[in-house]
Amino acid sequence: MRVAFGDPLRASLALAVDRPRRWAARLDQGDLGRRARLSFLALGCAMPLIALSALLGGDGADTIGRMLLADLVAWLGFAAFSEVVLRRARLAAGWARMITVWNWCNVVQIALLLPALLPGLIPSCPGWLRLWVMLVVWGWAMWLDWRAIRLGLGDTAAMTWPAVWLMLADIAIGVICQAAAESLAT
Template sequence: MVGLLMLLRGNAAGAACFAPTREAALRSFRVAILCAPMFLVARLIARPEEASARFLTAEITGFVASWPAYALAALVLCRFMGREALWPRWIAVWNWTNLAQYILMVTLLAFGLLVPEGWVLEAGSLMVIGYVLWLQWFSARAALEVTGFQAAAFVMLDLMVSLLLSGVVADLSRG
């Protein structure tokens, strides 16, 4: 947790708090259990009109699939960049930074329910999205010891996996 707090504040030394072992990477997937309720709350706040059993099943399926999907895709990219030995550290860091992202997202959505002016939520969304993209880039750079350009490739990979899975989830939701 100390490493995560350091990364959240822009301290690259926080990445060294995460062991570069497969055991550490596997243990870090427990974070998904903490993120799952926040994910469901966020989806229900964002799209309350679609709250059906089919919608929730599709969303949960996409949520569960997204964690290993990105991890496996990142392994391929790490191998390509010669960073396979640091892949476990990156996955542990990525999983824990996801927790921070979910906390920010739910906080923003809850704030949006309290403050009815749409521009407040939109401005907050831009700030959160910008911070989350920076956090993932910064964390990838620190955990994998890569250049900024290479770290951006991991951010883009995450976005591509997310877009692919959100398309599948949307299709499953419709039937």
């Protein structure tokens, strides 16, 4: 079966609006190994969105370069970390599926974060509205991260806490990489 480039992205969008059956039907078609390899194209989709978010945030070209490098290192770090952790937890069989879903959901998460920057571009927008928009979008992005990891590992109650810990590790790796990139600016 030929895997179309848009299938994983459409599946991730279905997951973002909490339609896991539609997501699972799309993901489970065809060769999972091929889909896992295809999912690394998500990184190419995410990089322009990251650059756009930096531009909307008013950052310069040097900041955009640091952000892209930090996100690339964080992405590689989480992929490697999750593979090692899942192998040691005897869940290695679920890694290819989990990383596939996680990769494409990252594109959706970044796309979700772009609208959160819009209130900051409006000078008359109240601070409380900016804060609430950011909280809602970050909450949705974190939920999507957890949901993608959990569904990738298997949608069972036993996968709830491993997914929580992997989501927290994903966030921690990202924060550490962004902080390191910021420290390069000084």
